[in-house]
Amino acid sequence: MDLDFDLECPECGAAMKATLEDIARQRTVTCRRGHRVTLVDKGGGARQVQGALDGLERSLKRLGG
């Protein structure tokens, strides 16, 4: 289960997208102008939400959904 976030490149302001998982895993993403931006999960909030979503997804699958 993925949630998309609209972000801005801190170097050039270009719009970019990251998924919740990207943030939770603190991945490095590249804006369309080639700047590399390391995502920071401040306080671990994205990781907690991702974990909750994964748990929900598993529960739904068990229900056959």
Ligand SMILES: [Zn+2]
């Ligand atoms: Zn950029």
